Amino acid sequence: MPGKPSLGLRIAFYLGMLFLHFPIAIIVLYALTTEDRTYQFPPPGLTLRWFGEAFQRQDMWAALWLSLQVAAMATGIALVLGTMVAAAMYRFQFLGKDFITVLLILPIALPGILTGIALLTTFKRLALEPSFWTIVIGHATFCIVTVYNNVVARLRRTGYSQIEASMDLGADWFATWRFVVLPSIATALLAGGMLSFALSFDEVIVTTFTAADQKTLPIWFLNELFRPRERPITNVVAVFVMLITFLPIVLAQWLTRDTDDLHGGGKTG
């Protein structure tokens, strides 16, 4: 490796980083602007007024509540199924293992619109009405891989000898699971769960297809985008949504520090 980064590389790096973070700063700035009709820049003045107005919107709180419920339910399902498949993939060699790897990656490698419309056509065919549960089914499907990635990475690091030692010392399967395996994968579970939660909380494309008139927060936000009169409210909710998604990510990163990288996998799309 060359000793020092060249000037050109440094410029490209810092410009790239600026590009990545500038829009996020802009969102915060616009939430504070006094201008409520146009996207005028620079803002003519700054105010906190819109925060108060946004927080009085009942429909916003209802959407937030629905999103939290869906995310919690989808994360719960993904935690159980993701851990099971991680344990199987880590412990055993079997025919069709590669197929399962593909099956796990597929929901995030294929565009979200495919998952969405595939589920929709199937629900229609089975005469299932779109409901809270159809949204959860869609979300859990792409959350499983997030949990799987985190748990399987941790299991691979832990090694099987601890489990064997525990069994040699007379612990049964359940005791080994409770006192050896679970503590060693606990933070990976928490990290995977939080990433799943954030993923589900932010998901819009699959939700569009699997929801009827239920509005999760992203769907609510998407509708607000096309209503220019409520612009300041949209700006405030944007900041609000960002804070809610940031927190689990930073926490998950902190939980997996010194152990392994965050295994997020793909996100929206």
Added chain:
Amino acid sequence: MTLRRRLSDVLYVRPLLLLSLLLIPPLLWLGIIYLGSLFNLMLYSFYSLNDFTGQVEYRFSLSAFQQLFSSSANVDIVVRTTLMALVVTLACIAIGFPIAYYIAFYTKGHARTFWYLMVLLPLWSSYLVKVYAWRLILAGEGVVSWFFNLLGLGWLLQGILSVPVVGGPSLSNSYLGMFLVFTYIWLPYMILPIIAALERVPKSLIQASSDLGARPGQTFRKVIWPLAIPGVAAGSIFTFSLTLGDYIIPQVVGQPGFFIGQMVYVQQGTAGNLPLAAAFSVVPVVIIAIYLLIVRRLGAFNAL
């Protein structure tokens, strides 16, 4: 012996039983709900719509694909989306590579964690909010126009916007704007795999190369770049596939010309033509499959 103990012993001596107990629930979910749905979607693309009743007829027919390829407007949509996906992928490589290179080779310890997190945070912050931010930035009265006018370059921006195809009434209503937003949104998906690939380049190789008299440029071309290609290819799977399927960005920022995702959305919704929507959604699957076959040769799957 307690029941618990006995059950535990059975699981221990019969690993196959344990394996099936572990695998069956997730496989039922992914295999039946997800794969089954995808299969059902593929089936729909071979159904047709009855012109009189507007109902789906569950009989084998190629009419949806016929409808897709016989209209030049539909073919345009496919070409437009694919071109956009390719251009966005190239731009992500151009912007993402120096960032990944810097992080992989010139940071360590806490600084590295910090910069890594600085790539992760934009990736994980809300997709819709990021798209919305760009709408604010690109709007006629937004930051970009303001900046160009500040530098006295307003005429330049107008000039760019008057270019046919690329331009439009404002940046937020042009393919150029849409390209910027796509590039921004998928950029972290490109940076992360390249960092992973570059981190695996043995430092000794680089030293050996310079000991043998190679200039930095030569070391880069002959040693570093070939080893980075799997990472670049892995990142391109995301940028390419995500652009192909997205329908929110073309809807929020962009021209009236449709993209594949929008067409799927409209056909299943207002137009009520599920077979055509299904046929349209088969298109990205086929394109991505071809793309995957190409990048597999570049070692992309080892870097995912």
